[in-house]
Amino acid sequence: MSKDHPRGHLVARGLKKTYQQKGHAPVTVLEDCNLDIEPGKLTVIMGSSGCGKSTLAYLLAGYIKPDAGSLSIDGRAITSPGPDRVLVFQETALWPWMSVMDNVMFGPVARGDQSTAQARKAALELLERFGLIDFRDKYPGQLSGGMKRRAEIAQALMNHPQVMILDEPFRGLDEMTRELMQEYYMRLFEDTALTTLFITSELEEAVFLADRVLVMGETPGRIVSSIEVDLPHPRSFEVLDSQAYLDIKREAMDALYNLALSPEGTG
Amino acid sequence: MSSVENTVSKPHPGKALVAGRRSRLRPPNWRGSVAVVGFFLLWEILVRAQVSGFAQIPSPVTVVKVLFTSYLLDPGYWESWLTSFQRVLYGFVLAQLLGIPLGLLLGTRKTFNYLFYPVIELLRPIPPLAWVPLSILFWPTAELSIVFITFIGAFFIIVINVHDAVRHINKEHLWLAQSLGASRGQIFRRIIVPSVIPSIAVGMTLGIAVTWNVVIAAEMIAADSGLGRLTWEGYVSHTGPVVIIGMISIGIAGYLSTLVVDWVEKRMMPWKTR
Numbered sequence: 001m002s003k004d005h006p007r008g009h010l011v012a013r014g015l016k017k018t019y020q021q022k023g024h025a026p027v028t029v030l031e032d033c034n035l036d037i038e039p040g041k042l043t044v045i046m047g048s049s050g051c052g053k054s055t056l057a058y059l060l061a062g063y064i065k066p067d068a069g070s071l072s073i074d075g076r077a078i079t080s081p082g083p084d085r086v087l088v089f090q091e092t093a094l095w096p097w098m099s100v101m102d103n104v105m106f107g108p109v110a111r112g113d114q115s116t117a118q119a120r121k122a123a124l125e126l127l128e129r130f131g132l133i134d135f136r137d138k139y140p141g142q143l144s145g146g147m148k149r150r151a152e153i154a155q156a157l158m159n160h161p162q163v164m165i166l167d168e169p170f171r172g173l174d175e176m177t178r179e180l181m182q183e184y185y186m187r188l189f190e191d192t193a194l195t196t197l198f199i200t201s202e203l204e205e206a207v208f209l210a211d212r213v214l215v216m217g218e219t220p221g222r223i224v225s226s227i228e229v230d231l232p233h234p235r236s237f238e239v240l241d242s243q244a245y246l247d248i249k250r251e252a253m254d255a256l257y258n259l260a261l262s263p264e265g266t267g
Numbered sequence: 268m269s270s271v272e273n274t275v276s277k278p279h280p281g282k283a284l285v286a287g288r289r290s291r292l293r294p295p296n297w298r299g300s301v302a303v304v305g306f307f308l309l310w311e312i313l314v315r316a317q318v319s320g321f322a323q324i325p326s327p328v329t330v331v332k333v334l335f336t337s338y339l340l341d342p343g344y345w346e347s348w349l350t351s352f353q354r355v356l357y358g359f360v361l362a363q364l365l366g367i368p369l370g371l372l373l374g375t376r377k378t379f380n381y382l383f384y385p386v387i388e389l390l391r392p393i394p395p396l397a398w399v400p401l402s403i404l405f406w407p408t409a410e411l412s413i414v415f416i417t418f419i420g421a422f423f424i425i426v427i428n429v430h431d432a433v434r435h436i437n438k439e440h441l442w443l444a445q446s447l448g449a450s451r452g453q454i455f456r457r458i459i460v461p462s463v464i465p466s467i468a469v470g471m472t473l474g475i476a477v478t479w480n481v482v483i484a485a486e487m488i489a490a491d492s493g494l495g496r497l498t499w500e501g502y503v504s505h506t507g508p509v510v511i512i513g514m515i516s517i518g519i520a521g522y523l524s525t526l527v528v529d530w531v532e533k534r535m536m537p538w539k540t541r
Contacts, residue, residue, distance in 0.1 A: 063442045081445040097461035097538050106457075108449035139538040157449060226449040 007026035007074055007165030010060055015069035016220075017055055022214065029055045031220035034068070042189050042196045045223070046203065046252070052221025053199045054090070059165040060197070061087040068073030073162065083107055087165040087241040091172070092148045094140040100127070100151050101136040101174070107159040119158070126154045146177040150184070168207070182208060183237065190234050205258070207231075207249050208240065215255045219226025225255045246247035278371040292324025322461060325507035332506035342499070351482055351493040355409075357416025359478045366425035367467060373426070375459065387426060395481045399488055413493075420481035421474030425467065432466030433459060446491045465539070468532040475528045479521040494520060 005156065012035035018028045029052040037043050040164045047053050058064045059071060062081040071078040073085060096104050104123040108114035127133045130150045136228055149169055156164060166185075182205060187197055189209075200206050206213050210229045217224040229248055231239050237243050306326045314326040324326040325333075373380050373387070398419050402412035436459060444454045484493025498513025533540055 058442075059443070061446060064447070083446060083448045086446050087442070089443070091439075091441045093437070095443075095458065095461070097439060097464070097536070098457075105443070107451070110444070110450070110453050110457075111448040141538060243338075252509065256312045 001176050003114045005196055007195055008037070008084075008161070009039045009071075009074050010035065010037035010195075010197065011072050011088055012036075012056075012060070012165055015056070015059060015071070017052070017064070018067050028220040030059075031222060033170075033220075033222040035214070035223055037195065037197050038194045038212070039195045042198060042209055043212050043214060044198045044200060044202055045214045045216055046205040046206040046256075047216030047221070048218060049201055049214050051218035053107060053201075053216060055065075055169055056216075057087060057197075059197055060086055064085075082160040083111065084162045085165060086159055086161040087167060088149075088152050088156060088169045089140045090168045092152060094148060094152055094155070098144070099137050099139060100132060100239070103140065103151060104155045104158055106155065113251075122158060123154070125155060130154050144177075145173045146181055147160040149173070149181055153185070153188070161194070163197060165197045167199045168201065169198075170200075179237065180203075185209065186235055194198050200261065203249065203252055204240075207252060208215065209236070209244060213252055213257065214246075217254065217259050224259060227252055227255065277491050285386075294386045323505070323507055325511060329383035330508045330511045332416060333382040334512050336408060338512055347492060347494050347497045348516065348520065351495065351517075352524075353487065354388075354457050354482050354493065355475075355478050355524060356455045357414045357483070358419075359421050361414070361418045362421035362425055362478075363467075363471065366422050366470070367429055370426045370429025371433060371459070371463070374453065374463075385431075387423070391427065395477070396484050399485060403489055409489050409491070411486050411491055412416060413482065416485045417478050417482045420477040421470075424477060428466045428470035428473075429463050432463035433489070434463045464535050468535060471528050472525070476521070479524065483517055 002110060004056040012033060015030050015035075016028070018026045033052075033056065036057070045053055045056070054256050055064070059066055060071060060078065062085070072082040073248045078085075078202075095106075096108070101120070101123060105116070107124070108119045109116055118222040124133065124136070127136050130153070132147060132151055132154065135143060135151075140151065143151065153164075153167075153186065158184075170181050173181060174177055185196075186209060188194070198206075198209055200209075205230060210227075213227040213229060214223045215225045215227070227248065231242070231248070311326050311328060314321045314324055323403070346443045369383075373384055395416055398416050399412075403409070404416050406412040406415055440458055440462060441454060482493070483495035483498070486493040487499040490496050494513055495519050498510055499519065500511055501507070501509025501511075
């Protein structure tokens with residue numbers, strides 16, 4: 001979380017991923033997929049559901065291996081999962097049998113980076129900041145959707161990741177909570193300049209949050225266009241009324257339309 | 268009142284469990300009480316009217332009389348309870364102690380799975396009671412053979428439940444732990460084991476019901492003690508009230524066991540109680 005020397009430069013070159021299923025023809029989800037995530041920026045990948053966004057996230061996190069191509073973070077090849085790239089999943093992945101506190105403390109204690117007492121102290125600070133301090137002894141099942149997402153972000157931040165990967169993190173939340181969470185993450189990002197890769201299928205969410213929107217095409221998935229979003233920081237929902245926002249939204253919409261109209265889906 | 272209803276009208280342990288859970292939430296069910304009273308009344312009438320088939324069956328009044336005069340104060344009767352409970356306890360606990368680790372191993376170790384899973388699949392379809400003759404031949408005492416058969420009743424259920432649960436663990440729960448740098452041992456202890464606890468609970472609920480079924484049948488065949496034997500002796504000696512007393516006792520015993528298992532399960536999963 002060093003604001004001066006942002007890290008977390010994720011690079012993917014020529015990624016290919018094919019899923020083999022017994023009794024089915026193999027499905028190529030990603031092909032020739034290239035990606036450059038600028039450190040200290042919030043990059044949004046936008047694409048329709050089923051275009052391979054999650055697969056790309058799992059590859060970057062190191063959960064699965066590509067069939068071809070290379071992946072690196074700050075020049076080091078990605079070969080396995082690690083605390084430098086924490087992924088926040090679509091549906092909550094908090095462990096239901098651990099209290100919020102134990103969920104948040106898990107990483108540093110498991111690695112032996114911090115004693116239980118140190119981790120507890122750090123976790124309390126984060127939970128305080130995230131408005132979850134009164135819920136520290138609750139189980140995830142007892143939290144609302146918005147609280148669960150905040151707890152997950154706190155759980156990730158405990159590990160001082162160099163990049164946060166959020167895979168449609170606010171999907172399934174009601175409209176109100178979703179907007180609150182977007183604003184919430186925006187504040188957090190502006191405070192920390194934590195390199196972020198945010199995956200979504202919602203255009204407005206993408207443009208509101210992003211410094212750059214990467215549009216992903218499907219079958220097979222790859223990044224087909226890149227849109228610079230130079231809306232000012234600190235950013236709040238008032239920006240949604242500005243001409244600049246509308247122009248960028250239009251540009252992104254055009255990119256999506258072209259994608260939908262082209263026969264191969266690659267514009 | 269409601270718990271008495273449940274045990275009397277639904278002596279089957281599995282059903283009693285469900286009914287017990289429900290009755291705690293509901294106001295007293297007066298129609299149910301009427302039905303229960305009606306049931307005993309009808310029984311009494313049928314016996315007194317000498318309806319065919321009821322000739323050898325004692326009336327509820329007789330049963331209650333015999334229960335109070337010759338059983339409730341008889342240590343031998345309570346010894347039957349204790350004996351059956353002990354057999355269920357040993358067989359059931361042993362099944363959990365061996366079955367849970369075996370299920371975990373089958374689910375987490377590929378080689379182990381390839382080696383031993385076929386044997387499990389081979390033995391699993393054999394009903395526990397089919398083991399009775401072999402068990403008597405193999406074990407030196409009747410007591411051991413009954414505990415063994417009881418054990419078989421709960422063992423395969425728990426193994427299969429745990430094994431299945433390990434295979435269907437939420438992938439994201441494992442991935443998250445890997446991302447945060449947990450070791451394989453930590454993942455096993457803090458992610459895999461808690462993940463399968465709900466399935467262990469299901470295995471225990473099913474297991475305790477089967478265990479009572481099995482122990483009663485095994486006692487009738489192979490033992491000279493226990494509630495199953497008590498019931499069977501009542502039949503052999505043509506003492507109808509004893510048969511009924513045995514049946515009701517077994518029902519209550521099964522119900523009490525499910526209450527205990529229920530209680531244990533709740534404590535195993537504090538995150539599921541709201």
